[in-house]
Amino acid sequence: MHHTETKQFLRRLVPVLLFVLLVVLGLIGATKLLERKDSRVKYASFFQEAEEGHLDILLMGNSHVINGISPLRLWQTSGYTAYNMGGHGSPMQATYWEYRLARQYCRPQVVVVDTYMLERDYQYLDEPDDITDPDTTIEQLHLNMDAFPLNRMKKEALEDLIHDTDKRESFRLTLRVYHDRWKSLTEEDFRALQKGYIGSGLMGAEIRTGINRHPAITADPGSEVTPLQSETVGTKYLRRIIESCQEDGIQIILTQVPFNTELADREATYTAQAIAAEYGIPFFVFPQDTVDLMIDENDDGHLNLMGMIRATDALGAFLQQETALVDHRGDTAYDHCYEQLAGQHQLAITNRVMAEESGLLEKLLAAQAMEDQGLVLYINSGSGLWSDEAALRLIERLAGTPAVWEAAAGDTPYLLVREPHADGQGAVNCWEAWGDGSLEDVPSAIGHLYYYPVEQRFRFLYTAEDMDVNYLYDDAHIDEDVRLFCYGPDGETTPVQYFRSMGTDYLRVK
Numbered sequence: 001m002h003h004t005e006t007k008q009f010l011r012r013l014v015p016v017l018l019f020v021l022l023v024v025l026g027l028i029g030a031t032k033l034l035e036r037k038d039s040r041v042k043y044a045s046f047f048q049e050a051e052e053g054h055l056d057i058l059l060m061g062n063s064h065v066i067n068g069i070s071p072l073r074l075w076q077t078s079g080y081t082a083y084n085m086g087g088h089g090s091p092m093q094a095t096y097w098e099y100r101l102a103r104q105y106c107r108p109q110v111v112v113v114d115t116y117m118l119e120r121d122y123q124y125l126d127e128p129d130d131i132t133d134p135d136t137t138i139e140q141l142h143l144n145m146d147a148f149p150l151n152r153m154k155k156e157a158l159e160d161l162i163h164d165t166d167k168r169e170s171f172r173l174t175l176r177v178y179h180d181r182w183k184s185l186t187e188e189d190f191r192a193l194q195k196g197y198i199g200s201g202l203m204g205a206e207i208r209t210g211i212n213r214h215p216a217i218t219a220d221p222g223s224e225v226t227p228l229q230s231e232t233v234g235t236k237y238l239r240r241i242i243e244s245c246q247e248d249g250i251q252i253i254l255t256q257v258p259f260n261t262e263l264a265d266r267e268a269t270y271t272a273q274a275i276a277a278e279y280g281i282p283f284f285v286f287p288q289d290t291v292d293l294m295i296d297e298n299d300d301g302h303l304n305l306m307g308m309i310r311a312t313d314a315l316g317a318f319l320q321q322e323t324a325l326v327d328h329r330g331d332t333a334y335d336h337c338y339e340q341l342a343g344q345h346q347l348a349i350t351n352r353v354m355a356e357e358s359g360l361l362e363k364l365l366a367a368q369a370m371e372d373q374g375l376v377l378y379i380n381s382g383s384g385l386w387s388d389e390a391a392l393r394l395i396e397r398l399a400g401t402p403a404v405w406e407a408a409a410g411d412t413p414y415l416l417v418r419e420p421h422a423d424g425q426g427a428v429n430c431w432e433a434w435g436d437g438s439l440e441d442v443p444s445a446i447g448h449l450y451y452y453p454v455e456q457r458f459r460f461l462y463t464a465e466d467m468d469v470n471y472l473y474d475d476a477h478i479d480e481d482v483r484l485f486c487y488g489p490d491g492e493t494t495p496v497q498y499f500r501s502m503g504t505d506y507l508r509v510k
Contacts, residue, residue, distance in 0.1 A: 039146035042204055046083050047147075049203075049337060050106035056325055057082035058106075059204075060099055060241070061114030061257070062090045067302040068257035069112075071203035072345045073312040075338045078320060079327030084204030087144035089137050091120045092237040094144060097157035099241055101148045103248065110251045110323050112284075112315070113241055115272035119264055121232040124163040138167055145171055201341050201348075208298035209305050209352060211361050211390055213504075215293045216300055218262055225263070227271045235271060242279050251323060255284040257311055258291045260300050282322055290314045295365070295393045305349070306368050306397075346372055354486055360499045360506040363484065364394040367418070373486040374419035374445055378472055381413050381456055383481035384501030391504070399430050407434035413453050415461070419444055445491045471496065480509050 049055050057080055059069050065086030074080045085098050095113065122128045125137045141161065148154055150172055162168040228235065238254075245252040254276045256269050276283035291297070296307030303311060319325060328334045350373050352358055352366040367375050377395065385391050386408040395404045399416050407414035412435040421427040433439045433451055442449040447463030451472075454460060459472040471485065471493075480498035487493040499506040 039143050042143060043147035045201075045203055045337065046085075046102075047105060049081070049083065050102075052333075053106070054081050054334060054337070055083050055106045055108050056080055056328075057110045057112060057319075058099070058102060058108045059084045059086060059112050059114075060095050061086045062095070062116050063088040063302060064116050064257040064259055065114045066204070066206050067208050067298065067304075068114075068259075068308055068311050069315060070205050070207075070308050070312045072205075072338070072342045073309055074316050074319075075329070076342050077313060078316045078325075079329035080316070080319065080325050081328060081334065081338060082203065084202070085144075086114070086204070087140060089132075089140040090144060091117050091122075091125070092234040092241070093123070093161060094125065094141060096237040096241050096244075097161065098144050099244065100153060101157065103244075104151075104153065107248070108250060109325060110253065110319065111241075111245050112253045112255060113238070115238065115254055115256050115269065116259075116265070118234040118238060118268035118272055119228055119232055120234045123160075123233050125161050126164050126167050138162070138170075142171070201344055203338075203341070205308070207305050207308065208302055209358070209362050209365060210298040211295055211304060211365060211394075212293070212297040212299050213390060215260055215297055217260055217293055225266045225270050227274055228267055234268070235275065238272065238275060239279075242275070242281065246279070251281075253282050253284055253318075253322070255286070255315070258286050258296075258303065258307070260293055260297065284315065284318045284322075286311060286314050292393060292397075295390050295397070304365060306365055309369055346370075350486070354494050354497075356508075359508070360482060361391060361394065363497075364391065364398065368394070368398055370486075371420050373488055374417070375484065375486055376461070376471065377416040377418075377484045378459070378461070378482070379407070379414045380459075380481040381411050384503055385482055385506075386411060388501075388504040399432055400428075401430070401432065403432045403434055410435060412436075413456075413459065415439065415451050415459075417442060417444060417449060444487075445489050446487050446493060447491065474498075477509060482506065 046055075057071075057074070059065050059071070059082055063086065066084055066088065067086075069082075069084060069086075071082040071084055074082050085102060087094065087098065090098070092115075099111065120129060120132075122132075125141055126134045128134055128137055145154070145157075155172075158168045158171050162171070242252055254272055256265075256272070259265075261269070273283045273285075290310050291303065291307045296303055296310060298304040298307075328338070346369075349366050349369045353363045353370055353373070353375070358366070364377075375398070377398070379385055392404055392408055395416065396402055398418055404414055404416075414434040415432065417431045417439070419429050421429065431439055431442050431449075433453075436453060438453065439449060439451040441464070442451075444463075447465035449461065449463055452460040457478050461471040462469055472483065474496065477483070477496075477498045480500050482499040482501060483496050485494050485496045498509045500509050501507075
């Protein structure tokens with residue numbers, strides 16, 4: 001009898017267990033499908049490279065870091081392997097826990113910490129100061145937190161960062177916060193459910209390609225800058241980061257990525273420098289000429305693509321002097337990731353220059369970083385571009401000379417031919433002509449170029465190899481005063497892109 005009852009009990013139990021299992025699997029699947037993918041995408045390559053022991057540097061901080069330092073550029077110029085752990089709106093306490101969570105998976109040789117927002121003096125991200133929106137801050141925290149599994153340390157971090165229990169629970173069970181995303185699901189959501197998460201290809205960084213047309217550049221306050229008057233939550237957690245790194249035997253470097261600072265920002269930087277000196281660690285001050293705020297900022301707080309490259313190059317030079325990091329270029333163990341991604345990144349930059357939807361200034365910005373394509377830029381006399389200071393600065397940097405300013409002052413035509421060296425090491429050859437000047441026998445990948453400014457609506461640009469093709473003449477685009485095209489090392493050219501200047505705006509004409 002007892003045996004019969006047991007069998008009956010098991011018959012009833014098995015369907016219940018199967019039902020519970022299906023519910024659990026359904027919840028897991030729904031969570032994975034509905035959650036926002038930005039955190040998983042940001043950290044997909046982190047977990048992979050951490051598992052393989054490939055991460056030498058962690059770049060920690062806020063959006064100034066995520067938009068300001070490029071791990072792929074560090075790889076290209078120095079062979080260092082880094083990951084950008086920066087998060088949008090991350091105060092120092094969030095950065096501290098980001099470091100602690102990351103340390104569960106890797107042991108970097110160097111940690112670089114940006115000290116922006118050091119003056120912020122609130123503990124909980126859902127109870128911030130008067131200038132910070134709590135809902136935005138909590139939403140931004142999901143980028144840094146969602147990808148990390150829920151364990152004891154993550155629970156400790158959430159208790160330390162978020163006061164409200166319901167908001168804290170949204171990080172424990174992300175389905176609570178993302179349940180309404182079914183209305184905006186895309187093909188990428190279903191692909192992630194089937195094949196897992198694919199990294200962004202930027203090792204945690206994000207690229208902005210805008211130009212801040214009206215930077216609010218503040219005057220240097222000079223002797224007015226003093227340290228913060230008292231310890232803040234920010235300074236307390238910065239000390240905790242430093243002490244954690246030192247306990248782990250990891251070299252830590254403090255810095256502040258360039259941006260348009262105000263007095264409070266400079267006081268915080270002054271304090272961070274004092275803290276660095278107190279602990280006997282370096283504080284890297286970016287050279288004053290690292291970025292040009294007129295053309296290297298996307299907005300008043302974040303660098304654009306070229307600002308990121310210039311800031312990364314400056315940091316890389318400092319790391320070469322101050323650390324014992326090893327150049328991994330040429331090591332085949334890193335080819336599958338860093339080397340391949342660097343090539344993909346360069347292709348993305350080239351595509352940005354040639355993309356139909358990108359504006360003229362965006363093309364001029366991205367062209368500075370283009371290492372696999374030549375560029376021909378022509379500006380006619382009478383162009384509105386001659387009164388656009390940002391455009392002139394971009395062209396000056398592209399050409400490497402101030403000749404474009406002379407063309408602007410004289411309202412003359414201007415031609416730039418810019419071609420990367422065949423060795424692929426980043427150097428370029430540039431040829432310019434303005435006013436009545438011409439170019440003859442320029443040895444470009446297209447052929448031997450000749451340029452003659454005959455009259456305002458008729459300019460010659462052709463090759464000795466094919467004199468029938470005039471790259472600067474098109475009956476349908478006589479009135480367009482700005483034109484450009486790219487060409488590859490094989491001499492293949494892209495279609496000419498035409499722009500009509502309207503003040504300091506540029507209308508793409510097809």
